[in-house]
Each structure stands twice: as structure tokens, then as C-alpha cells.
Amino acid sequence: MRPSGPLRVAPDVRGGQVHGLATGRVHRRGIQGSGTGDRGGTVTTRAPGAGDSSGSGSHELILVDALLPDGRRTDIGIRSGRISAVGDLDTTPHTGEIHDLAGALVIPSLVEPHAHLDKALTADVVPNPTLDLAGAVQAWRQATKAGRFDRDDVTRRALEALRLLTAAGVTAVRSHVNSLPHTVDTAVAALVEVRRTVSDLIDLQLVALTGPTATGPAGAEGRAGLARAIELGVDVVGGAPQLDPDPQGAVDVALAIAGDARLPVDLHMDETLDPEARSLHYLARRVIETGFPHRVTASHCVSLGVQTPQQQIETARLVAEAGIGVITLPQTNLYLQARGVRRAPPRGLTALDALEQAGVQVCAGGDNVEDPYNPLGRSDPLEAAALMVLAAHRSPDQALQMVSTSARAVLGLEDVSLAVGSPADLVAIRSVSPREAMARAPQARTVYRRGHRIAHTETRTTFSPDPSGR
Numbered sequence: 001m002r003p004s005g006p007l008r009v010a011p012d013v014r015g016g017q018v019h020g021l022a023t024g025r026v027h028r029r030g031i032q033g034s035g036t037g038d039r040g041g042t043v044t045t046r047a048p049g050a051g052d053s054s055g056s057g058s059h060e061l062i063l064v065d066a067l068l069p070d071g072r073r074t075d076i077g078i079r080s081g082r083i084s085a086v087g088d089l090d091t092t093p094h095t096g097e098i099h100d101l102a103g104a105l106v107i108p109s110l111v112e113p114h115a116h117l118d119k120a121l122t123a124d125v126v127p128n129p130t131l132d133l134a135g136a137v138q139a140w141r142q143a144t145k146a147g148r149f150d151r152d153d154v155t156r157r158a159l160e161a162l163r164l165l166t167a168a169g170v171t172a173v174r175s176h177v178n179s180l181p182h183t184v185d186t187a188v189a190a191l192v193e194v195r196r197t198v199s200d201l202i203d204l205q206l207v208a209l210t211g212p213t214a215t216g217p218a219g220a221e222g223r224a225g226l227a228r229a230i231e232l233g234v235d236v237v238g239g240a241p242q243l244d245p246d247p248q249g250a251v252d253v254a255l256a257i258a259g260d261a262r263l264p265v266d267l268h269m270d271e272t273l274d275p276e277a278r279s280l281h282y283l284a285r286r287v288i289e290t291g292f293p294h295r296v297t298a299s300h301c302v303s304l305g306v307q308t309p310q311q312q313i314e315t316a317r318l319v320a321e322a323g324i325g326v327i328t329l330p331q332t333n334l335y336l337q338a339r340g341v342r343r344a345p346p347r348g349l350t351a352l353d354a355l356e357q358a359g360v361q362v363c364a365g366g367d368n369v370e371d372p373y374n375p376l377g378r379s380d381p382l383e384a385a386a387l388m389v390l391a392a393h394r395s396p397d398q399a400l401q402m403v404s405t406s407a408r409a410v411l412g413l414e415d416v417s418l419a420v421g422s423p424a425d426l427v428a429i430r431s432v433s434p435r436e437a438m439a440r441a442p443q444a445r446t447v448y449r450r451g452h453r454i455a456h457t458e459t460r461t462t463f464s465p466d467p468s469g470r
Contacts, residue, residue: 114365169427325410
């Protein structure tokens, strides 16, 4: 069941009313909720001088009967958009808002570190003729050259995609947006306005995606589009060096333009199974040599996964020294890469082990959703997390971190945890563990940003006849 209605902040309900995630029952001391785990523990307060006390009167909102990932059942107090207490809270004198979570799993809100909102939800109108990366690039370029999408259409689809992400528990998104002269005043301008519209719901970062060519006379169009995108107010400079006739030159162009604009960089790096593609190595070396002062992110990095172990180690160490964050994108790369490879087709993932062992911050994203690059996609980071378990052999806890805590670090956002003082960006999911949440992907979720409930989805299934015999 997809959430209905416009994308907007849910109204606050005051006066001590209790809202159940699924059961609607009132929680009081001594009444246990559904689910697993033991309640209890001591209320944790801020450090001295932090300005909050542990008394229930200090909380504007109390989330009652939350299940933490470690199995504890507890309450969470929230004040001024941050967690003010974690423990067994007395709600009797509380006059603020109370939400009874009835044992729902509470985790830090999710992050989509690599999206393409300008392309989202177009799979039925822009088919990919060859089902690979080259076909997707060609199909999208032809559609935009033909003026297939105006500003209103881009806005409508982007808002729908963000609505789905918000319902899934996402409160931060980084989206690339094509920034050629024939798209910049439609797609980029539309998403700049969307960013303003959803600012109370989502931290939206926009990356100007130039190319396919950025170097030489042929790249003048791409550079002009990038300059216009920066003028319109994008947050990050992007590009796809492997599509340029001179990949290393494209890296230098991106770093130079970003340096002049004082912006971070996020590049589509080596999105190919060619082991000779080593632009990531070059990017890291250039960041170190030039002392580039802004945050740098490398997305995809597919070829690193098919290079020799020694090459992986050498590049990973250089990437770590340069302080570059890496985003692996399992959905789209599993779909686009290795087509026609009949024997042991590669999975299209980067060299996760080498990167993590070198100390590189690595996260996972969903990339494209229902467009020529990926006809599927659930707009749910738990899908990417599940694939990190299945295709990358990460544990469920590691996979969850890759779509939450690690993704925030790569994007340069403030960390979110379940500790006192953390921003109250949380998602409550009707599951008993992160593993079950990834396995079943329940849509019943409640999402909080800065302590405000911004999305609430309920589901109901009726069997006829009931298989239990009741």
C-alpha cells in the first residue's frame, strides 16, 4: 500500500493524547506491549550544562514502548528536535505528546545517498533499447533532447519519489540531476524549487551531473550546463568521467570547477567492468596532490571490484588518504552490468573489503528508481541494505549502517543515533529486528524528523477464509 495524500508535515497532536503505531492502545507502567525484548533501564540525560533534565515534563514528545536494535524495550523522550532521554519514563504528569509504538523497532532514519529524481518514475515512457548502461544513457538523452519532460513533469515526479522515500523512513537524500544546457533550466530549476518545498521533511542535496563529455571543445556544452547549474544553486559538482574520451581530464575539470565554486564533488566513477578503468585511483591522487579542500565522493567504482587484490589495496589506501567517501549502488549495477557474461558474471559491486579495511567510509544507495537505468526499485533503503546482505555478504547490522549512519557520514551530515543529544530523526518499523525489517520490508512505518512525525503508514491484510482457522 503506497501512502496517499500530498507530501507534507503531519500535524502535531497535543494535550497528552496517545497515538499507537498499530494497536492504538494506551501504554502505562506495568503494561507490556507486543513484540520481543525486555523493558527497563535507567533514564539517560544530557551531560551537565546541556540544558535538559530527565523529568517527563522536560520532553515535548515521548515515544513509549520502543524496541531498540539491541533488544531493549524502552521509552524515548524528545525535546527541541533532539533525543532528551532514553529509558523508562513516567508519562503520568506529561502534558505534551505521547506516541505509543507498541514494541515497534526504532532505528535512526534512513538515507538515500545517491538518487536521480529528475529521471525517477519514467520506465514506462523511456524504455531502454539495449538494457545496459549505454542504452539507458542514449534513451534518456534522446528523450530530453526531444523535450519530453517539462519543468512541471520533473517537479511532479520528483515530489512523488520523495514522498515514497519519506514514507520508507528517509530524511536525507542526495540526488544527481542532469545539467546540460537543454535540461538545466527545466530539471535543475525544478529540483531547486523542490528542495525548498520539502525542506521541512528532507535534507535534499543536489548534484549537477554534467557530461557525457566535459573536456575539450566537445565538452563546452557540458561545462556551460554545469556553470548554469551552479548559478541556480546546486550543492555539489558531479560528472561521469568514464563516459568522457579523456576520463582523467574530466576529473580535473570537475575538481577545478568545484574548487572555484567552493563546492564538494560527487562523481560517477568507473561504472564499468573494464579492469583497466582506474579513474578512482587518479581522482584520489589528484585530491591529495592539489589539496582539494572540499568533501569528495566517488559513486559506483565498479571496476575496482574486478581488479587484482593488489590493485584494490593500493587504490583503497589512496582513497582513504584522500578522505574520499564511496557509495556502492547494488540495485542499478546488478541490473546494468555483466549483461551477456555467461560464466560467473560479476555482481557489479565495488571492492568493499579492500575499501573498508583501508578505513574508507563506504555506504550504499538505491540509485535509479523505475527509469531506463533500473525498471524496478522500491524507493526504500532497506532494499539496498538487503542486497548488501545477499550480494555483498554484509551482516544485517552492517548493511543497516550503510544506509543510515555511514551514508550520513559520506554526505557530511550530522550523525543520528539513539543516544541522548542526537537529532530525533527516527523511523519506527513493525519488526522485531533489523534483519526481519530487511527480510519483510513492512510498509507500516512511522517517521520522525527533528522530533516531528512527518509520515505514518498503516497496512492491513484480511484473509478469507482465515488460514489459521479462526
